[in-house]
Amino acid sequence: MSLESFSRKDAYLDTSASQTQESAYYPKSRVLNPEKAPIIERLKHKFTTRDGIVGDYDYKALCMPYIPFLKKRANRSEFYGPDDDIPLLVAILMGIQHFLGCVGGLITPTLLISGTGSSALNLDSETRAYMIAASFIVSGITSLVYTSRFQIPRSRYFIGVGLLEVAGVAFSALPAAQSMVENMYIDGTCQTELLSDGSINYLPCPNGFGAILGTQIVGSLLSILFSFVSPRILKRLFPKNVTGIVLLCIGAKLLASAMKNWAGGSGPCMQMPDDGLFALCPDINAPNPQPWGGPVNIALGASVFFTIILIELVGSVFMKNISVVIGLIVGCIIAASIGMFDSSDINAAPIGTFLWVKTFKLSVYGPGVIPVLFSQLAIIIDSIGEITAVCDVSQKEVDGDEFQSRIQGGLLTDGLLGIFSGLATAMSTVLFTQNNGIIAVTRCAARIAGFVCGGILILCGILGKFSATFLAIPEPLIGGMTVYLFASVATSGLRILAYLEWTRRDRVIVASSLAIGLGVLLVPNWFKYVLPRVENPALNGFYSAIRTVVSTSNIIGGIMAVILNLILPYEKDNEDVFKVEQSKTPPMGGAHRMYYDEEQQSLQEEKKN
Numbered sequence: 001m002s003l004e005s006f007s008r009k010d011a012y013l014d015t016s017a018s019q020t021q022e023s024a025y026y027p028k029s030r031v032l033n034p035e036k037a038p039i040i041e042r043l044k045h046k047f048t049t050r051d052g053i054v055g056d057y058d059y060k061a062l063c064m065p066y067i068p069f070l071k072k073r074a075n076r077s078e079f080y081g082p083d084d085d086i087p088l089l090v091a092i093l094m095g096i097q098h099f100l101g102c103v104g105g106l107i108t109p110t111l112l113i114s115g116t117g118s119s120a121l122n123l124d125s126e127t128r129a130y131m132i133a134a135s136f137i138v139s140g141i142t143s144l145v146y147t148s149r150f151q152i153p154r155s156r157y158f159i160g161v162g163l164l165e166v167a168g169v170a171f172s173a174l175p176a177a178q179s180m181v182e183n184m185y186i187d188g189t190c191q192t193e194l195l196s197d198g199s200i201n202y203l204p205c206p207n208g209f210g211a212i213l214g215t216q217i218v219g220s221l222l223s224i225l226f227s228f229v230s231p232r233i234l235k236r237l238f239p240k241n242v243t244g245i246v247l248l249c250i251g252a253k254l255l256a257s258a259m260k261n262w263a264g265g266s267g268p269c270m271q272m273p274d275d276g277l278f279a280l281c282p283d284i285n286a287p288n289p290q291p292w293g294g295p296v297n298i299a300l301g302a303s304v305f306f307t308i309i310l311i312e313l314v315g316s317v318f319m320k321n322i323s324v325v326i327g328l329i330v331g332c333i334i335a336a337s338i339g340m341f342d343s344s345d346i347n348a349a350p351i352g353t354f355l356w357v358k359t360f361k362l363s364v365y366g367p368g369v370i371p372v373l374f375s376q377l378a379i380i381i382d383s384i385g386e387i388t389a390v391c392d393v394s395q396k397e398v399d400g401d402e403f404q405s406r407i408q409g410g411l412l413t414d415g416l417l418g419i420f421s422g423l424a425t426a427m428s429t430v431l432f433t434q435n436n437g438i439i440a441v442t443r444c445a446a447r448i449a450g451f452v453c454g455g456i457l458i459l460c461g462i463l464g465k466f467s468a469t470f471l472a473i474p475e476p477l478i479g480g481m482t483v484y485l486f487a488s489v490a491t492s493g494l495r496i497l498a499y500l501e502w503t504r505r506d507r508v509i510v511a512s513s514l515a516i517g518l519g520v521l522l523v524p525n526w527f528k529y530v531l532p533r534v535e536n537p538a539l540n541g542f543y544s545a546i547r548t549v550v551s552t553s554n555i556i557g558g559i560m561a562v563i564l565n566l567i568l569p570y571e572k573d574n575e576d577v578f579k580v581e582q583s584k585t586p587p588m589g590g591a592h593r594m595y596y597d598e599e600q601q602s603l604q605e606e607k608k609n
Contacts, residue, residue, distance in 0.1 A: 055087030095452025104324035106168035116267030119178035136461030138426035147450035158409035170430035172378035210360035219372035220418025227411035244497035249554035251490025262301035262479025301480030349468030367544035517557020
């Protein structure tokens with residue numbers, strides 16, 4: 001019997017006592033076994049048979065849109081584990097789906113930090129296009145490393161997680177980077193000019209990005225250090241009240257930038273001068289420029305925002321997973337129809353590019369070291385929760401030695417790849433949580449899909465014109481997209497806080513932390529004049545670092561939560577606890593299950609004592 005005549009039934013089921021040699025290559029477990037199947041035979045099976053190319057995956061459940069008032073059809077596909085051999089078409093579709101699911105969040109931090117305004121670097125289009133390309137390439141490389149798993153020779157430590165992971169530029173690093181840039185324009189590291197109409201023009205500051213990268217490399221050492229700390233200790237240092245507050249403050253701070261972009265951008269046009277170059281957004285020379293906050297800009301952003309909501313209402317599983325990209329495409333079509341889509345950056349971009357085509361002067365910005373270290377703590381917290389979640393949806397243990405080794409490998413990879421990212425001219429990367437939702441609904445946790453996604457990311461980065469495409473998108477469209485993304489970050493924080501028992505102690509920690517965290521977000525200058533300006537450069541740099549820490553909502557809110565969590569005593573307050581039946585486990589997954597299991601274990605120990 002030839003391999004070409006194989007069906008899944010023939011390949012996986014031993015229907016006779018004398019099983020053929022070919023069917024023994026592909027047992028029912030679908031786990032790759034190179035010792036049984038020669039590489040040539042495996043390739044033949046993969047590329048020449050229906051089972052190897054298409055398989056029996058439930059494609060209808062993946063692509064069928066939701067029709068109101070009709071019963072929703074469940075996905076009947078078998079679950080594909082991390083090391084399972086999956087059909088070629090499934091691997092490609094899942095890789096594309098993971099790519100499209102992360103592309104919106106991946107480009108956003110780079111677009112914002114390189115854009116216009118007092119908290120951005122105001123770089124030229126050529127440099128911005130390269131930065132986006134570098135972000136794609138670095139994200140692809142880091143995704144491949146996270147999805148792989150290597151044991152360090154002669155040690156018990158690992159690099160990588162060994163599960164389907166997709167990494168991208170970290171949202172949690174953006175608030176500290178924006179605060180650093182604001183401080184650089186204030187202290188003269190980056191230059192400004194006063195225009196004739198009285199508005200302030202922030203000049204390009206490429207050296208500022210080099211300072212961000214250099215300081216990021218220093219911060220990455222913290223992840224390497226924490227990778228050798230027990231995950232149980234880390235959970236006690238950063239429980240769910242700390243994690244939820246940090247994520248909530250990050251989302252709230254970034255929402256301000258997103259809303260500015262929705263209205264037309266955060267550049268000089270936001271000051272709405274009566275005349276001059278920036279009387280309209282982004283400037284009067286742009287195609288079909290509009291006043292800041294004008295009805296056209298608001299409508300464009302709304303087209304993206306409400307398309308995302310519409311997809312969530314009637315879209316298929318596949319469409320819901322890429323709803324952000326669909327919303328952006330719809331907005332681009334509308335913008336092009338009214339003459340607001342500028343293709344000049346695409347035409348000027350090179351066909352191909354790679355890392356280090358452009359470089360930035362690396363330096364360590366002293367006032368930014370402390371804020372970056374706290375941002376790195378946020379990345380560590382994100383990684384622990386994300387790795388726990390991906391273990392959960394991949395049907396792997398969320399406790400025990402293997403799980404702890406995955407946490408250790410992930411944190412060590414965070415640190416090493418943070419250093420690599422800085423040297424490769426890209427901001428820090430972090431594991432993307434939204435891809436765990438794709439794993440859950442598609443029932444495919446096979447690592448090969450992560451490798452396909454990583455390859456697509458690298459390819460898109462090499463294609464220079466693809467990266468330049470995002471620069472042609474009007475800022476109101478970026479704003480409509482990022483409002484949804486950043487609100488999702490804040491929602492993740494609220495979801496984690498919802499698992500608190502809300503004792504008096506919990507309420508004090510959350511209220512006190514949010515009072516400071518959200519307070520400085522609403523009044524950024526609150527702490528600006530507390531510390532004096534001094535002539536001593538070292539002391540002045542230290543004061544600037546303190547100002548940056550206090551004025552960055554997620555950092556000061558997280559610090560307050562950690563301190564209060566360590567010093568406030570645990571007290572039994574039965575009147576304030578919303579009791580849950582102990583026999584029922586509330587629906588949860590990922591980090592929340594880890595926290596819940598730890599609490600249940602503590603309760604059992606108290607009962608024994």
